[in-house]
Each structure stands twice: as C-alpha cells, then as structure tokens.
Amino acid sequence: xxxxxxxxxxxxxxxxxxxxxxxxxxxxxxxxxxxxxxxxxxxxxxxxxxxxxxxxxxxxxxxxxxxxxxxxxxxxxxxxxxxxxxxxxxxxxxxxxxxxxxxxxxxxxxxxxxxxxxxxxxxxxxxxxxxxxxxxxxxxxxxxxxxxxxxxxxxxxxxxxxxxxxxxxxxxxxxxxxxxxxxxxxxxxxxxxxxxxxxxxxxxxxxxxxxxxxxxxxxxxx
Numbered sequence: 060x061x062x063x064x065x066x067x068x069x070x071x072x073x074x075x076x077x078x079x080x081x082x083x084x085x086x087x088x089x090x091x092x093x094x095x096x097x098x099x100x101x102x103x104x105x106x107x108x109x110x111x112x113x114x115x116x117x118x119x120x121x122x123x124x125x126x127x128x129x130x131x132x133x134x135x136x137x138x139x140x141x142x143x144x145x146x147x148x149x150x151x152x153x154x155x156x157x158x159x160x161x162x163x164x165x166x167x168x169x170x171x172x173x174x175x176x177x178x179x180x181x182x183x184x185x186x187x188x189x190x191x192x193x194x195x196x197x198x199x200x201x202x203x204x205x206x207x208x209x210x211x212x213x214x215x216x217x218x219x220x221x222x223x224x225x226x227x228x229x230x231x232x233x234x235x236x237x238x239x240x241x242x243x244x245x246x247x248x249x250x251x252x253x254x255x256x257x258x259x260x261x262x263x264x265x266x267x268x269x270x271x272x273x274x275x276x277x278x279x280x281x
Contacts, residue, residue: 062243069244077232081252084228087149087221088214089260094150095157096207102158103165103203104191113166120159128152128220149221156217157210164206168199201275204268208261215257219249229253 070077106113135141135148172195180190196203222230232249236242268275 066244066248069248073245077248077252080227080229080231080249081256083146084215084218084230084253085256087146087153087226087228088218088256089211091150091153092157092207092211092214094154095161095210098154098158099161099165100196102162103169106162106166107169117163117166120162123155124159128156128217129223131155132221132224144225146221146226149218149226153214153217157214160210160213161203161206164209165199165203168202168206169195171202172198197272200268200272204264204271208264211260211264212257215253215260219253229256 102116106116131152132148133143135151136143136145139148139151141147176194176198177190180194185193218228219230219233221228222234229249229252232245232252236244236246236249239245
C-alpha cells in the first residue's frame with residue numbers, strides 16, 4: 060500500500076509531464092509504423108512481381124534491422140543534418156526498422172495468395188490495378204497485418220531508447236527513476252503505460268483485421 064501511495068503522489072505531482080511523455084511516445088511509435096506500412100506495399104509488390112528484386116531488397120532490410128537502435132539515433136544527425144534532440148531522428152530510425160519488418164511480411168502475404176484467385180480475377184476482366192486492390196491485397200492482409208502487429212509493438216518498445224539521448228518519451232520515466240537512485244514509481248508508471256499502449260495498439264490492429272477480413276472469421280467458426 061505504501062508503494063501505491065508513492066505512485067499516486069508521483070502522478071499528482073508529475074501527472075502533466077507523464078501525459079506529455081505518453082503523447083510524445085504514441086506519436087514517435089505509431090507515425091513511423093504508418094509511414095512504413097504505406098511504403099511496404101509497393102516494395103512488397105516489387106519483390107513479388109520481379110524475382111530479381113527479392114534477394115537485394117530482403118537482404119537490405121535484414122541488414123538495417125541488425126543496426127543497434129542507439130547507434131542509428133546517434134548517426135542520423137550527422138547524416139541528415141538534424142539536431143541530436145530532433146524527434147525526426149527517431150521517426151526516421153523507427154520507419155527504417157518498421158519497413159525492414161513489413162517489406163518481408165508484405166511480400167510473404169502477397170506470395171501466399173492462391174494463383175486460382177488471381178486467375179479468376181483475370182477471367183472476370185479485372186485490370187492489374189483493380190485486381191491488386193480488390194483481390195491480392197485483401198487476401199494477403201492476415202499475413203501483412205500480423206507483421207504490422209509485430210512492428211507496432213516493437214516500435215513502442217524501441218521508442219524508450221530515445222530517452223537516453225534526451226528525447227521525451229515514456230523512456231524518460233525510466234531514466235528519471237534511475238537518476239533518483241532507482242526510485243521505482245516513475246519506472247513502474249513508465250512500464251505499465253508502455254505495456255498498456257502496446258496491448259491497446261495490438262488490439263486495435265486485431266479488430267481492424269477482423270473488420271477487413273470477414274471471410275477469415277467464417278473459416279474459423281467452421
């Protein structure tokens with residue numbers, strides 16, 4: 060009970076700062092995922108459509124994902140001319156990480172579409188563009204959105220690293236707790252909010268998938 064009282068007291072004193080950190084964390088985590096998702100669709104299509112592009116694109120994405128996040132955040136200001144505390148560094152870095160994940164899952168999703176479905180669309184007179192939006196993309200969504208869930212949760216976790224270079228996020232609560240001699244209330248608050256944010260984002264993607272792929276629910280119910 061004493062610990063809960065300390066948490067309550069910390070929130071009463073620093074509630075506004077915690078909300079600001081939460082809002083910044085959401086923005087820094089979800090904007091890169093949205094950008095990467097949009098970019099991954101044409102890149103995934105390119106990988107599937109042109110076999111020669113698969114190896115270089117997927118190899119490049121694997122290399123990007125192996126770069127330590129803190130190292131990338133420190134390198135970007137020198138590469139693109141931003142300040143070390145510019146949140147744009149975090150957005151670019153996490154967009155690259157998300158894209159590295161989503162290109163592969165998008166390519167896998169598009170590759171999983173049954174050839175018979177594509178042939179049926181061709182027989183019905185669908186143009187390539189209409190076929191892609193009406194048949195190939197919807198049928199690939201379960202795999203694509205599974206990758207989106209992983210990328211989203213990973214981003215929410217990785218944003219906390221930005222606190223080490225002074226960018227505001229929930230990670231600031233962790234560093235503040237350590238600076239105060241391992242004072243646990245801000246650490247616990249940051250941890251709980253990070254977990255709740257990840258669970259909420261994951262649930263929203265699941266609900267979106269259920270709404271966009273009603274045929275999948277029919278298959279499961281049987």
